[in-house]
Amino acid sequence: MADPLSDTAKTAYSNQMRDVLLVLLGIDMTAVVAVLLTGAVGMTTGADPRRQNRLMRLRVSLQAIAIALVVLLLMMGH
Numbered sequence: 001m002a003d004p005l006s007d008t009a010k011t012a013y014s015n016q017m018r019d020v021l022l023v024l025l026g027i028d029m030t031a032v033v034a035v036l037l038t039g040a041v042g043m044t045t046g047a048d049p050r051r052q053n054r055l056m057r058l059r060v061s062l063q064a065i066a067i068a069l070v071v072l073l074l075m076m077g078h
Contacts, residue, residue, distance in 0.1 A: 018076055025069040028062055035059045 039055040 014076060018073065021069055021073050021076075025066060025073070028066045028069060032059060032062045032066060035062060 035055055035058050039052055039059065042052055042055065
């Protein structure tokens with residue numbers, strides 16, 4: 001049975017997927033910086049420690065997502 005996708009279609013799909021992952025990575029990295037700065041400003045103003053802890057957990061989660069996206073990009077071979 002022949003492969004339903006031609007090499008051209010596979011390349012186009014791969015390029016589109018790479019572009020989507022790069023955009024998601026950019027959004028995620030921007031979110032990491034925003035949460036980091038929000039937490040840093042909150043610490044200087046004496047904000048609620050519970051809120052600071054939630055921000056730290058959110059930042060770590062966003063960084064884990066960023067690492068996963070980078071791994072996916074590397075696995076795609078680009």
